[in-house]
Amino acid sequence: MNTTINGTASSRAQHSLVLKSGVAVLAAAGLLSAFPVLAQEAPAAATETPVADPNVSVITVTGMRRAAESAQKLKQDADNVIDSIVADDIGKFPDTNVAQTLARVTGIQVRRDAGEANTVLIRGLPGIATLLNGREMFTTTGRYIQLADIPSTMLQRVDVYKSQSADLMEGGVAGVIDVRTNRPFDFKEFTASAQVGGKNKDKANATDPELSGMISNRWKTGAGEVGALFGVSSVKDSYAEERVFQTFPIDKSFAAPNLTGPDLVGLQNIHGERKRQAANYAFQWKPNADLEVYAEGLYSTFKRTNETDFFVGLPWATSPDQIKVTKIPGTNQTETINSTNSFTILSTQALRSKTTSSQHAVGAKWRATPGLRLSSELAVTDSKYDWANPILDTSTTADSAYIKTNAGKSPYAQYTGSGLSDPTKIVLSQFFDRYGYDTGKSTDWRADGTWTPESDGFFKDVSFGVRANERKASSIKANESSVQSRPGITMASVPGLSCTTPGMSENYGTASWATPCAGYLLNNTASVRELTTGSSAAKPIDPASFFRNTEKNYAAYAKTRVGFDLGKYPVEGVIGVRVSKTDSTIDANNATTDINNNTVYTPTTSKSSGTEVLPSANFKLEIRKDLLARFAYNKTLTRPDFAQLNPATAYIKPNGTTNVASATGGNPGLKPFTAQNFDATMEWYFASTGSVSGTVFRHNFDGYIVNRVVSENFEGVPYNVTRPTNSDKGHLQGVELAYQQFYDGLPGWLSGFGLQANVTYTEGGVTSGNTPLLLDKPFQGLSRLSYNIVGLYEKDAWSARLAYNWRSKFVDLYADTPDRANLAGKDLIVAPSSSLDGSLSYKLTKQVTLNLTGTNLLNFKYRDYWDNENDFPRDTRRYDRTVGLSMNLKY
Template sequence: MKHTISGTSMSQAKHRLVLKSGVAVLAAAGLLSSFEVLAQVAPPTDAAELAPDATVTVTGVRRAAQSAQKIKQEADNVIDSIVADDIGKFPDTNVAETLARVSGIQVRRDAGEANTVLIRGLPGIATLINGREMFTTTGRYIQLADIPSTMLQRADVYKSQSADLVEGGIAGVIDVRTNRPFDFKGLQMSAQVGAKNKDKAKATDPEVSGMISNRWKTDIGEVGALFGVSYVKDRFHEERGFETFPIKKDTATSPAVPNLTGPDLVGIQDIYGQRKRTAENFALQWKPNADLEVYAEGLHSQFKGADETDFFVGLPWATSPDQIKVTTIPGTNQTDTINSTNTFTILSTQGRASTSTAQQYAVGAKWRVTPGLRTSTEIARTTSKYDWVNPILDTNTNADKVYIKTNVDGGAFAQYQGAGITDPSKIYLFQFFDRYGRDRGASTDWRADATYTPENEGLFKEFSAGVRFNDRSAESIKSLEGSVGALPGVTMASIPGLSCTTQTMSVNYGTPSWATPCASFLVNNTSIVRQAVTGTTAPKAIDQASFFEDKEKNYAFYGKAKIGFDLGAYPVDGAFGVRITKTDVDVLANNKVTSSGGDVYVPVSKTSSATDVLPSANFKLSIRKDLLARLAYAKTLTRPDFAQLNPATAYVNSNGTTTLATASGGNPELKPFTGQNFDGSLEWYFAPTGYMSATLFRHNFDGYIMNKSVQEVYQGVTYNTSRPFNTDKGHLQGAELAYQQFYDGLPGWLSGFGLQANVTFTQGGVTSSVDPNLEDKPFAGMSKLSYNIVALYEKEGWSARLAYNWRSKFTQIYGDTPDPANLKGKDLIAAPMSSLDGSLSYKITPNMSVNLTGTNLLNFKYQDYWADPVVFPRDTRRYDRTVGLSLSWKN
């Protein structure tokens, strides 16, 4: 299909004027070169004027961009979408990585892939699958990293909300959409087979996905069926050099160095393992007549992880003072280098194995009762379970020589030498942590909706109303925490199969490798390890104080109206309404009291009920057909996590007179934190795949939930107790700018180029009478600035994407460490983070394409620190660079 400009000569002239104005703005912003500007100034006014090689084919990357733009333009809400290039074709492994390219989205990466997702810097999001609430066990939302991106049709990010959306996302709502058979004209089949190589893991793993869909005309009406599968295996390797916060070391050397400070531990972590994601989805649709549709659909997703962290826990001070020599960072009392001999050293392996399964099945119907009345109803069942084991075995040995440099390229260099580092016969079992647990979650969700469209044109264009009932349960329990000391004299070599050697690192951290317990042996032969360490094969007992069970019933009703009117010469479309939601919660748990007489568990329960009224309004002003202004308001809420509502408190009495007793627990008095959200935007759609938008937002919060340690008295004893609490007031404000365009006016092959760019600025924090130290500080985990730049190409069978994502530094933990000179402690800060990912595809035939993908192409190095990255560094982390090759086919 060819690019054309339709309309009267006057409208065409206006269109050219719009393009010229837009190009001038972009040129001023530095987004276009002068050559690109000249190419866009005078586009042809008729399709016949286009040269044959200027044909614009709307497929792949271009079609995805066009579809996402159309969703944004036509929506009632402030929304951003990302759409698959083709069936099952996203250049990312999971949904969280896909969303990282959406304006306002910030992600956190661990073990080489994106997992935590924030909207405008906040974690309070609601996650939906095809419009239905989805979650992971005891959480309020699903771990988006657990969903393979090959299952997606598109993902919508709602930044303003409306009465018909399920409540629960104070920051926004993410709705992940999958395909249905009526989305296609007839038989549709697709398959993708490929493999990805990880450079640090030195592994190549398969990725397979497929879908088949069809629809038939039958005697009982039209019937459609779809089935899809996905399998992704992913071996990974992450490297870390670390050091702990500096503490006083003025007596650690001989002679003593006055006011000396230094990290207590300096070491290395070697993290590797594998992830397996499998998913299946189906959808059935039946349309007995033009007015009725009945459907059933389901999704089953499983994530299986098996990985380990091998610690080299360097203890450079663990020897006599006369064997330690230090130098300091110029101008400070902080150690720069540490040399020691005959140093006690701990080696440790954390083995992890987990299985997370989520499934959701739904049956529903849509009925057009009359030409103006449409109704729908649906019932869904969602279950989620998570089972995990995490055995940890610490060993110890002596290092003959130790050389530490506390800051090399922003991280630590830890060189430990001696036979005990690599010889299992010189490494002794030290202590064992026997950890395991399980979480469960389930819900039954029913809703019914009705929409009425008046026959006569007037102010009101549409009325809708609906009810929802949700019955949710969640429970969790785990083993007792704490370590058990090993029997004396047992070496790692004395247990057949226990000894392994760490993997090779990509850079020199000082100690290239060391002998360590095998994680697979710890996980699969835990009873043998228990016997060797403790003399018994019995596992550590379940901790009854860790148990909690929550039952929650939610009742909701909403009413919504759409209106349309002219404000002078400008059309206005609006949607406003209110959602009323009532929540009843019953929580059961066990209080644990530890004393000289032993542990006592006391059952405790808490019942609560709350009703919230959530008004919302979204208005869209059409300044021109291609220029829109939006104004949106909504009251939103996010409920506390179930674990935060746990009424139980675990008490641990002090063993001495100078150490304060400690306790931890939930807070059943927690209230949902609410927000008054305001959004305003200006959007210019100057081409089918070209737009610019600017959005301003302000969220005023009440009761944002954070954690704090306070002193509480229980049975006459004062405990330093950690609990979540509701802060007072807070706010989040900022701006988003977005731009998208394909440069169709450029000559020849250059007309295939396009660009997507967005930038988000956020600022905000909370006030709290409970913890004044949080006053006027940004939200933990929130970057002030983030942006995406995505270069696109689509021409003559070639399509490509090169995406760069960047976010500024952010605070991870406030008051993370004690600081004698600063009672508030030092904040842990993550340095700016970035990622460059790309994909290249070529259509071998109209039905088959070959795809090349790459992630972390710049080999990003993560770093965090306390206050000063030179004086107080903590972690340096390196992740895999990934290159993938796949073959895609569709009929």
């Protein structure tokens, strides 16, 4: 009997490549297990896997050590340059969502907001494609799914492709992230699992439940083998974030000669709640050994309510004789401000949103002959996003203000007086009536095949496939402008409107303040409209914000697997090409203002078409059985965002000599952002859970998309128009090193220890083009250095993990200034960031495991600054520290 573990079973001993589909059960439950694991083959797309071979056993992978072994074997056997993270057990991943989990992968950098990781970068770039078991998945008008929306407890594994092959769906210039889950045939017999637990957030001061469960079974019947799987998931997540901030320093010479200082110094208190719920099904039917048919579906919802309370202090908003300042020694920059009777703005920004996503698929895999495998799949994906974001500004006066702009690399803002807490002294000022609706839908069909010749010669197999996809996306929202409130209305005059912000975990100067209640704004929006504007009617939808994109993509690929000897060293290679044609139709509305200042909307339609040829070659040299070298070349692309392709232009006509003629718009002529990628690796696998690897990479980019201001004539008038354009070339290069080992040779209980460590150094940026601001500078968001150190322990019933993640500083925004057109501002830089997370598990019985988890254990403090973090800090932010307790049940 043969046995395989998840991954690409591509050893030279099996070049017939009727690949075995014995799938390692690496752990998954609920939400995402609706998607097919058609062979768990990496890097082949899901539909290209052969029908399961009855002579292959299924391995149940449990435990931290086995997860590390499986991830290592995936990397070793893969045709591509790939890194993976594998679940320890069913429903057991070390982090709360996929984005957080990916921070452990070599070369991955993440950003954190609202209490969790969200934005994911591969080698410092955001141009990624996201797949679920080889199938495209997205959120409404986005090109990819929000990885933070996927709970890690649902996963089997996550693969990060840093080199690509012809069968892999295009769309990620930086790389591809493939989230892998289970189907019922992945289990040997009846399987049920559940996770019950809760997490406490210290700054949110809340404990929330987390529930997930899965049940799966397979039966032998007269019509063949049948399998069914059902899963559910429900996660509630309260969160809080606190900030103190100051704005870019500008001229304040009215207070002292040559003085510069922040215009605003204030605080933010952010708190909210996320609810993620999902249900899924998966059916498989294998009437005989050569045919498998499946059907599956997923429905998920993500509901979010959020309140952001701003205290916008204006310490200069008083007469000059009531202001006293000091300067930072040796500079003209303000260090302290003492003022009285300072005008302040209090603002509540409320958000209520709901995202629904569903995907349903049917497909089949057929071994037509011993050497020919065929497969086909039809999938429909639907996503909707409905949101409301009412904002109410109020104003009051602080009796006194004390500001220190550089109090320990952080601003300090102390405002005092009864006006901060007395609703009778707080006056309504303006109301923003914001809401909108986005949709996204696709129909996706593909067919794939692999032919394996009988003789084992130079050509080992030939794979081919086609894909046809229609993608629709639309967006519309209310006008962004505000409406001034009717005068003289105090917050106290409206029952239920007044709230007090929660306290801060650190003394930033002002502990709390009175502010409008977010719940009142959301639940009584019509009353707020009536109160502030005199009418309860919602602000009309803005036709200028509308766009609808219909995109049709047709792709075909061919690849061949080859094998030969380079002297005494065996070489395996996969060479291929993918051709992708995209036709796009975009409908929108141009907005202009007539001579009477009335807005006029003119429908506009734009059509475009483009074809990309994407060659790829991946070679693996076997120096020894345990020592591999790789070389990979591939061309990749990322298509522009749908909003960037919007052909509409919003014109603001000049009014005499007071306003410059300006406009903003999209660019339907944008081309995909492409890259020529080169990777070279050396990998030493000295034990089943021990390896050392190094990678050198270089990416040459073309068509880098930037916003530019250009002069365009409209109705005989020159306008300064801001729109995105392809204009720049660039490069990215660097080195990755990774190490993994369990120290089995140590005596006794010490033999349970293990270590995972990796480090990435990256540099690159725009090297040519018409954007001087970016030339010869690092890409925004790119950290040159990042590393992970993960201590592991697994012995008897105990297992533990302690993971430290660090990334160096990066530029968030170049020339950050109130007047960006003059490019004279200072660069906004984010200070080095880190995270320490841990978990401890004890297996009570074979079926019951208790888990204790913790995130942000060091209570990380986010900081950004202009040029110098001691003299010019901008933001300081604090996030939740989380402690969770859960129980895993498995049968």
